[in-house]
Amino acid sequence: MTVFLNSARPLRVSPGLALWIVAGFLFLGLFGPWLVPHDPLKQNLLAAGQGPGLVHWLGTDHLGRDTFSRLIAAANTSLVGITLVLGIALIIGIGLGTLAGYRRGWTEEAIMRVTDVGLAMPSLIIALAMIGIFGTGYWNMVIALALAWWPSFCRVSRAVVVGVMNKPHIEALRVMGASPLRIFFVHLLPTTTGSVLVYATADAGGLALSIATLSFLGLGIQPPTPEWGQMLVDSLPYLEGDPRQVILPGLALTLVVVAFNFLGEAIALNRVPRPLGRRLLARRRAEAAAWDRPPRGLVTGEKA
Amino acid sequence: MTTPVLEVRNLVTHFRSVERGKTIKAVDGVSLHLNAGEIVGLIGESGCGKSTLSRSIVGLATPNSGQIVLDGTDLSTLRGSALRRTRSAIQYVFQDPYSSLNNRQTIGEALEEALVIAGLPAERRGARTTELLDHVGLPAAIAPRYGRELSGGQRQRVAIARALAMNPRVLIADEPVSALDLSVRAQVMNLFFDLSRNLGVACLLVAHDLALVRQAASRNYVMYLGKIVEEGASTQLYGDPRHPYSRALLASAPSPDPVAERARPRVPLTGELPSPTNPPSGCRFRTRCPVAQAACTATLPPPVEVATGHRAACLFEGA
Amino acid sequence: MNAVYDIRDLTVDLYTRSAAVRVVDGVSLSVAAGECLAIVGESGSGKTVMSFAPIGLMPEGVSVGLSGGAQLAGADLIGGDEAALARLRGREVAVIFQDPMTALNPARRIGSQIAEVCTLHLGLKGAAAEARALELMRLVGISDPEARLRQYPHELSGGLCQRVVIAMAIAAEPKLLIADEPTTALDVTVQAQILDLLRDLRARMGMAMILITHDIGVVANAADRVAVMYAGRLAEVGPVDQVLRAPTHPYTRALIDAIPRPEDPVGSPFRGLPGMPPQLAGPIGGCAFAPRCPRATPGCATLRPPMRAVAGTPGWQAACHHLTLAVIPKGAAA
Ligand SMILES: Nc1ncnc2c1ncn2[C@@H]1O[C@H](COP(=O)(O)OP(=O)(O)O)[C@@H](O)[C@H]1O
Ligand SMILES: Nc1ncnc2c1ncn2[C@@H]1O[C@H](COP(=O)(O)OP(=O)(O)O)[C@@H](O)[C@H]1O
Ligand code: SF4
Ligand code: SF4
Ligand SMILES: [Mg+2]
Ligand SMILES: [Mg+2]
Numbered sequence: 001m002t003v004f005l006n007s008a009r010p011l012r013v014s015p016g017l018a019l020w021i022v023a024g025f026l027f028l029g030l031f032g033p034w035l036v037p038h039d040p041l042k043q044n045l046l047a048a049g050q051g052p053g054l055v056h057w058l059g060t061d062h063l064g065r066d067t068f069s070r071l072i073a074a075a076n077t078s079l080v081g082i083t084l085v086l087g088i089a090l091i092i093g094i095g096l097g098t099l100a101g102y103r104r105g106w107t108e109e110a111i112m113r114v115t116d117v118g119l120a121m122p123s124l125i126i127a128l129a130m131i132g133i134f135g136t137g138y139w140n141m142v143i144a145l146a147l148a149w150w151p152s153f154c155r156v157s158r159a160v161v162v163g164v165m166n167k168p169h170i171e172a173l174r175v176m177g178a179s180p181l182r183i184f185f186v187h188l189l190p191t192t193t194g195s196v197l198v199y200a201t202a203d204a205g206g207l208a209l210s211i212a213t214l215s216f217l218g219l220g221i222q223p224p225t226p227e228w229g230q231m232l233v234d235s236l237p238y239l240e241g242d243p244r245q246v247i248l249p250g251l252a253l254t255l256v257v258v259a260f261n262f263l264g265e266a267i268a269l270n271r272v273p274r275p276l277g278r279r280l281l282a283r284r285r286a287e288a289a290a291w292d293r294p295p296r297g298l299v300t301g302e303k304a
Numbered sequence: 305m306t307t308p309v310l311e312v313r314n315l316v317t318h319f320r321s322v323e324r325g326k327t328i329k330a331v332d333g334v335s336l337h338l339n340a341g342e343i344v345g346l347i348g349e350s351g352c353g354k355s356t357l358s359r360s361i362v363g364l365a366t367p368n369s370g371q372i373v374l375d376g377t378d379l380s381t382l383r384g385s386a387l388r389r390t391r392s393a394i395q396y397v398f399q400d401p402y403s404s405l406n407n408r409q410t411i412g413e414a415l416e417e418a419l420v421i422a423g424l425p426a427e428r429r430g431a432r433t434t435e436l437l438d439h440v441g442l443p444a445a446i447a448p449r450y451g452r453e454l455s456g457g458q459r460q461r462v463a464i465a466r467a468l469a470m471n472p473r474v475l476i477a478d479e480p481v482s483a484l485d486l487s488v489r490a491q492v493m494n495l496f497f498d499l500s501r502n503l504g505v506a507c508l509l510v511a512h513d514l515a516l517v518r519q520a521a522s523r524n525y526v527m528y529l530g531k532i533v534e535e536g537a538s539t540q541l542y543g544d545p546r547h548p549y550s551r552a553l554l555a556s557a558p559s560p561d562p563v564a565e566r567a568r569p570r571v572p573l574t575g576e577l578p579s580p581t582n583p584p585s586g587c588r589f590r591t592r593c594p595v596a597q598a599a600c601t602a603t604l605p606p607p608v609e610v611a612t613g614h615r616a617a618c619l620f621e622g623a
Numbered sequence: 624m625n626a627v628y629d630i631r632d633l634t635v636d637l638y639t640r641s642a643a644v645r646v647v648d649g650v651s652l653s654v655a656a657g658e659c660l661a662i663v664g665e666s667g668s669g670k671t672v673m674s675f676a677p678i679g680l681m682p683e684g685v686s687v688g689l690s691g692g693a694q695l696a697g698a699d700l701i702g703g704d705e706a707a708l709a710r711l712r713g714r715e716v717a718v719i720f721q722d723p724m725t726a727l728n729p730a731r732r733i734g735s736q737i738a739e740v741c742t743l744h745l746g747l748k749g750a751a752a753e754a755r756a757l758e759l760m761r762l763v764g765i766s767d768p769e770a771r772l773r774q775y776p777h778e779l780s781g782g783l784c785q786r787v788v789i790a791m792a793i794a795a796e797p798k799l800l801i802a803d804e805p806t807t808a809l810d811v812t813v814q815a816q817i818l819d820l821l822r823d824l825r826a827r828m829g830m831a832m833i834l835i836t837h838d839i840g841v842v843a844n845a846a847d848r849v850a851v852m853y854a855g856r857l858a859e860v861g862p863v864d865q866v867l868r869a870p871t872h873p874y875t876r877a878l879i880d881a882i883p884r885p886e887d888p889v890g891s892p893f894r895g896l897p898g899m900p901p902q903l904a905g906p907i908g909g910c911a912f913a914p915r916c917p918r919a920t921p922g923c924a925t926l927r928p929p930m931r932a933v934a935g936t937p938g939w940q941a942a943c944h945h946l947t948l949a950v951i952p953k954g955a956a957a
Binding site for chain 2: 167168169171172173174175176177178179182186187190
């Protein structure tokens, strides 16, 4: 995944564009099932392998299913998958990480050992191992991916909590005799959740890729459910005759992965103050210039 | 004699050093007491252990040994929520008014939360919040605002109001005005007078601005490298410092009057505070003491009463 | 007068996302060789921006509009090119900040950091740079310099780090040293040592110095002249003996009055200033201090007081409409 992203870096998607792509993905993911022009599952062998046309805008695959509809439906599959995995991984990761940072001592030691092991291995390998144990299936995939993803959230949460625990506003609560539960649930959890969600944005792209990869390997989303990785593997045998069927899902996937990544990066960078844009700067200059016009001599008197 | 509200007996707080096997002897056997309604100063160079001592008293640092006795109750005999409840009568004011309030809370919410923790019933919290703000000289209209919208002085007063929500008997203020401008320091300092005189709160004022402590505190402790080296009333300590360290410390503060400043005798206090991991044997001040003698290497000087309530820990006190 | 650094009618506007703000408003000051000019004022009064903007060190994350004139050793600073300015920094003018740790690289040894500055500004190489580094460390009074050369910043105390930063600042024997709160993070005992060091270096090298501080004790100890700033403007400027002992501007007076004095009885209330400094935005119509000033008259709020000479002492000026009322008996503040 990192190799993939590093090579994608020179693309330099602008944060604005990334935001639009992610928004488009979310929109299609949420409303796709109602937007598709054709039933993405309906086969029509008579229309198999068609090129783009008025009826099938992006053509059909080798079973005659409408490619455009399948691409959109796959966004929905992907989004639901990402949401489920992130949801579970965030709950585990934030919960354990916050606990580790709050309790310190042996609790932290135990949690962080497990986390370190998890972080040392590539997420996909962990997920593959889990699937090896549980067997294939939708929920098995979701759980396997969640188990592979929580350690990074756990580490971030712990770091945030450790950083915030000796901040005076938390120490003040301890001095006031606030119960540990209040400090944990009212003050620490909201803080970590906010910070971790930024990381989660960047990670959503990686997850989309992993879901596709697992499906590509036949271990994730099972046919006939439309899914980009699965669409790729499905049409691979027809690569030479109809490369469009391979390129389109690949392109959709790449866009989403890169866009999520740049969006996450942009959110993280957003905290660093940037110089003003040209338009805003001109406005501020004009404001300042207005100060020095006539009223000055009248009201402010002479300068030394 | 009145019994003190807070008594600290022979408190020791050590930290594990990053260097293996070494300990940082931040607080090394300190005893002090505070009476009700009294402001007591704690002065000394940075790194001498003032903050660690303060934090140990309120439970933010864990002492290795020693006792903290609040109104006759030894806190080390308590555990869990009983300890938290009892200890909340000792409150703490932080140096940095910018990070001691949660940026996500409004002033009203912060005070409300303190009152919830203090166990005040919901219907009385609103009135009490107004009362607390009034105590620290802030209008009730400030309650819906966020801490970041206030000035440093206002934030520090909110922090004090929050401490007051716990009905404290003791207030420990660690450099409460160091981060504030000279012009607003007075507002916060006068508040401490008000709390001690009108609410009977005992205040421990930790500060390095000696002129400020002299005027605010009636008694003082001077700390050096984890130990108290001198204690006495302000008139005694600032008028007639007996420990060579106190003398050097008082002499190194510049005067704001340039003529007096030029005439000020320079007592050269060379070098800096030695490392608390490996304090000098005998008298800890001997490496910088201008009047050190051979005997100072061998013996740890005990506190000697030089006048009523005025003690100095020097073998050659008054030399 | 042989002014090393001379700023004329300097105005600095900051353009932020939310507004344009005038943080320095028509300030004129100069420092002569060998002289120490202290700049005092509440935080946010523009001390840092005023001192650093002309030499091209701007506040981060905002755009800056600069007008007026500034000269360093006769060379114009404003409107010149950025590269020339960068060449001046370190060589002709050096700076010291409050926190010495931010000026030092935590991952590199002290010796190599000082030597690097010598290479950069003096063109010294290898052994020559190291020899100069050693010499500089002796100059700033670091004991056992050979051993210290090999240490990392975190192994040194705050006071020693500040000495290292000073050594790096004076490496090229600059004509002007701007020190922004150099002793604020240090103890009084160490502060006294650093101030002595700075005075000694200044005398030895004939260097001009701008000392930004909010501690009047530091001003009294170290400065020859003092400039008092309020809300981006000069309130008063003059020799320390006059300004600190017989301030004529109501703000200076209130500021000095707020310092606890040895003769104040124990337990007596502290004196402060009522109100708060103005929220900066556009230039303030009249006198910026008017809302807090005990001597304000209706005219003060509409007409900005110009800097005027205080009779009797050359170089003593204050910006107040009612200066003549402000005769304070000599020695009153003593
Ligand atoms: N949490 C900690 N861990 C390790 N050492 C500490 C810790 N807190 C303080 N110290 C060390 O203890 C000594 C005393 O510090 P402190 O109590 O902060 O002094 P002061 O408040 O007088 O400046 C210092 O040497 C400091 O480095
Ligand atoms: N990076 C910045 N962004 C926005 N405003 C700034 C920045 N730096 C300084 N200012 C504003 O400029 C004014 C003067 O600041 P400064 O010169 O740092 O004051 P001082 O040094 O006297 O405390 C302040 O009102 C401050 O809010
Ligand atoms: S005991 Fe000795 S070294 Fe310690 S303060 Fe007294 S004279 Fe100095
Ligand atoms: S001009 Fe007026 S308001 Fe300003 S300082 Fe003088 S008397 Fe006060
Ligand atoms: Mg401290
Ligand atoms: Mg500043």
